[in-house]
Amino acid sequence: MVVDHASGELSLGISGGRSAAGALVRRIVVVGGGITGLTCALACVRAGAHVEVIEAHASATRLPAHIDVVPNLLRDLARLGVAQACVQRGFAYSGLSVVDERGDEGFRLPTPSLAGPQLPPAVGIALADLLDLLEGAAVRSSVDVHRGCTVNRVDSESGRVIAEDGRVWEADLVLIAAGAGSPLASALLGPARPGVLRHAWWHALLPRPPWLDRSTWMAGSVGRRLLLVPISMSRAGVAVVSTEEASGPTDGYALTRQLKSWGSFPRRIAAAIDPSVPVVLHRVTSWLRDPPWHRGAVLCVGASAHVIAPPFGQSAAQDLEDAVVLGELAAAGLDRPRLLRQFTERRSERVRCLHELTERAALWTTQPEPATDLLQLAGEIDRLVATPA
Missing domain, CATH: 3.50.50.60 (FAD/NAD(P)-binding domain)
Incomplete structure (x- = not known):
């Protein structure tokens, strides 16, 4: 064939x-x-x-996007001999913080260590x-x-x-x-x-907020979700979830306008994003x-x-x-x-x-x-x- x-x-x-x-x-x-x-x-x-x-x-x-190297992903990168290099290039963290649109933490999920004691539980990296x-x-x-x-x-x-x-x-x-x-x-x-999944995920890079030391998931009102991950001492990655019906411009100005229409936490993130730099709108199924x-x-x-x-x-x-x-x-x-x-x-x-x-x-x-x-x-x-x- x-x-x-x-x-x-x-x-x-x-x-x-x-x-x-x-x-x-x-x-x-x-x-x-x-x-x-x-x-x-x-x-x-x-x-x-x-x-x-x-x-x-x-x-x-x-692409201006990040990878959240979760524990089992880091474990397999270790098996290929590249985990330590990822840790050195990225930002090691432990735990997932779940916050509301004001940034108030509702609860925190632990991050298991699957890659061994010599490596952190998880890593954010560009x-x-x-x-x-x-x-x-x-x-x-x-x-x-x-x-x-x-x-x-x-x-x-x-x-x-x-x-x-x-x-x-x-x-x-x-x-x-x-x-x-x-x-x-x-x-x-x-x-x-x-x-059955039809989503659109915006991806952008921004300066790392000084307080951001772990993966942070914002679960706001219906249709308002984002993930913020530190990827180095100076940078962070953000993924903003929208529906596939999202239409119109797909640049940084459109992304920041959307975030500014939400609560105080996403508005702070919008203020840190340079709208003139490239962003990615990825249709997800x-x-x-x-x-x-x-x-x-x-x-x-x-x-x-x-x-x-x-x-x-x-x-x-x-x-x-x-x-x-x-x-x-x-x-x-x-x-x-x-x-x-x-x-x-x-x-x-x-x-x-x-x-x-x-x-x-x-x-x-x-x-x-x-x-x-x-x-x-x-x-x-x-x-x-x-x-x-």
Whole structure:
């Protein structure tokens, strides 16, 4: 089948193996150089594979957004050997403070330490800084990164990847890490069924308020939600939740106007944002492909297979779990059929559970209902991710 493009840190061991059919997994091509693609590349090269990453953008994206490195995400970054660098580049914190529109704290949720005693429970970091760290670690580990290269065909039977400029790669396993809505993923597995979530999340960076030393979630009146996270001693990231119906300008002036129409706490945040600097308005949905997420020599990972709702920081965390599980299976010397079968067994049900829980939590942010207990949902998510994938 040919797929067409319509538009304390642990080290993984090295080993090799052969099935009766001789389907070795020694050459891996990753399509997509975002968080999922880079961490998959890093995990697999540390397991002994030769890995190449193909990324359409000629240079790294510098979106004004942050990543909330929650405990299970930090644990998996540690397993890839980059957690300490994230801590040094970002802002370590413990605890989630839940406040109202005046900024008065209603309660505080503890942050479990899952990455070991030598690391903090959680970290805030700029998205651009995390991507820089991951790409640097991948390149130092001998991953070949090809930027400015668009893939327009993948042959799932042979593992051949063909770029728009005519370059061809041969692989034992091709990973589609091109994000949600990837034409390559849809051509391979068919269109994904859309989820029920329809939100818009504004992202911006601002000077860190001196009092901000932990992740802070503002739960105001219906439709007024925001998350404020310290990402360095001098900067913070803010994510403001709106409905998908939000229309009109999508610049910093529009964001600050919205915040100024809310309570005193978001008005203080609006005053700290420079409206002339770039912001991002990200349309958010959630969906999950039915397993298996592979066909022939091609496997979809990250948002190409599952889009997890933003609350509780599990979207990026599940992308990292895909990477770590792949690395472990590659290091175990499994042939391709067994690797893909075990990947499906370890990932599909866990992701399904996280998808269900986080989607319920995300819907609550704009449509609160008495039947939804947010604290109970948070506890269920924490218990599920406390054990590594």
